[in-house]
Amino acid sequence: MGSKVGKHCSLRAINPVSDPELISLADGVHLGDFSRIIPGYYASNGYISGKINVQDNSVVGSHALILPGSVLEQDVILGALSVAPMDSVLQTGGVFVGSTIPVMVKNTIHSFDDRIEEMDVKYKKVLGNLAANFAGSTLKVGSRYFHRIGAAGKGFIKFYDQIPNLPDHLIFSGGKQYPIIMRHSNCLSSDDDARLDPRGAAIRILSNDPKEKSPLLDLILKTGNAFHARTIGDFAAWLVCGAAAREEHVKHAAHIRDAMWGSLRQTESYTVLHYYSNICRLFRFNNGQEMYVKFKLRPFDTKFGEDT
Template sequence: MVRNQTLPLDDRIEEMDPKYKKVLGSLAANLAASTLKLKSRYFHRIGVAGKGSLRLYNVLPGLPDHKIFGPGATYPVIIRHSNCLSSDDDARLDPRGAAIRILSHERTTPLSPLLDLTLKTGKAFHARTIGDFATWLVCGAAAREEHVKHAPHIRDAMWGSLRRPNSYTELHYYSNICRLFRFKDGQEMYVRFKLRPFDEKIGEESGEVEPRGILPPETGAIPRDENDKRPLLFLAEDFQLRVSSPDKVRYVLQLQIQPIPDEERVREILLDCTKPWDDKEVPYIEVGEITIDQVLTEKESEELEFNPFFRCDEVDVIRATSCNQSASIDHGRSLVYTICQHLRNRKPLPEAWRIFLDQSDIKLDLSGCPLAAKLENKDMPKATLARQWYVTVKKGGFVGSRAVAMPGATIDCGGSLGALSLAMKEEMIK
């Protein structure tokens, strides 16, 4: 085919192989459908945010000269804490998040991001690649439990991410995912970030949950303890009170750095986000302190759009060409985040993203968005993933893990992640 040279392209899509595009396109379309239906984020839906400053230490032993993370530098920052799936009760067991935006002094707009870092509780993530992540979402509990029998570190990552906290400010948060550090002398290294409470007495075990089975249930459905009488959103209230107190809220920003190996096989091992780096072999470097002294309003917090692709050349996203590469988690989610944020905020999608979604197996109803013509006689926009039974159930194929169609019936998953396409499942099985 002849490429239209006038069409704006997204280099993140252009460098993907066909299978990567297929898997990520289906995942993006499915999450986009959920975003349209919920009119909100799918993950980390509710949260609380504040702003303040990052002050880097005057002496940074072990860290080569870096343009952004240089001795004595200061930056405005915004931090947003959130629950992963629980959107109505802070007492539910859930992974907790800390998204950090570092703002640039050089930009004309005060809130222009220099760098976004998305961290969470737990030293590891449960999916090494974007392909693994998509497969995990569509398979049932039995398949997941069978999988972790052969990969016990995945089980540890799931349980290790859950927290039962008394405060967002008393937890340790990890990036899990590697970024690319470029130093002034041209050297490049892999980096992982960590945020810890300023109080050194608060250890990494703060808020930990003891495993009670092979895998935890869906975290958004875990009820609070019967004797827990705290308010539903006590974590948000606690954060706001602490920020407004004389002591403010303080954290220490840490990082681990490693040289980039020459062998691709070794690079894949270092980039594997399901396995933390040994902090004895690769010790944390404490680079600075974050002080949060102002609470953002609920509206300001909701309007925040954290995205891994808000990065700079000095702290870059590592690219992937295949959905089977470890780097595909960060590279792939940066595109999914952006698409969903545009739809949530009713912004027009660039043509490259529309084509990307159109080529997936998920038929997305975008009639409620400004990028498509308004349909007549349509009272309310509705995102649907309705399919005839023979599309979902094929001889020798799979049945969706959350719905089983009978002959003559139609499945309407309404944006459920269980509706990822059969073709995608077959691709992942291959």
């Protein structure tokens, strides 16, 4: 009906449009659940309208709103429940959140590492919509969605003097010691600590310099031996589908059932639980060598020595 829509778009917006000829969507655009494009509307001073241009590979989060005259340049992410105001231009590569005046919280074209920032377009769409849904859920409940209540403590982490086959690293290096803060928490069951629920452990490694306020590293760990989802698409599908769909899904993917059951914490002490990290981190060592690493946290056992 006059609108222009490019190739490989994912359109989940469901609002009626009064002037479709004013809408232009380029290739690879993703409109999240319940997002709205408004090229024209009636106000007290009459009918207001303007062209809306969403350029290549831009992502519009859930419940976001695009008003007349606005332009989303290439590779823009408009966050969940955020607004692109009238006649605004959201700059290339920006991640924008906010309502009255959107604030750029990041610009993906000024990346620290191009290999990390340059992600597959399909992956970027799923991740953008997932982040938008998490943000919307957080705003709805008025607090963090997962792991709202936990128990924390302070301590220290100390590394062996020598670790075979591990080059010298800025943080993980032989003989170093750092103060840490560690937090244990249930996933969704809030303050009911007796329920079966995946548990998380967060370790914040702090600098030995008391003037340094930023942590050196945050490690996010989960109970169990492995994460149930092998791809971001699997995780997103599992998160939004109901119990019946999940039961059908595990019939064809037994590893998901086993991994999910293994992640459910029984009512044991924190000190007997095993944790793992479900993402890889890229380590760059002082000699230029690189290595992908995952972390595990397990109860202390004297039979595991420095050479293990």
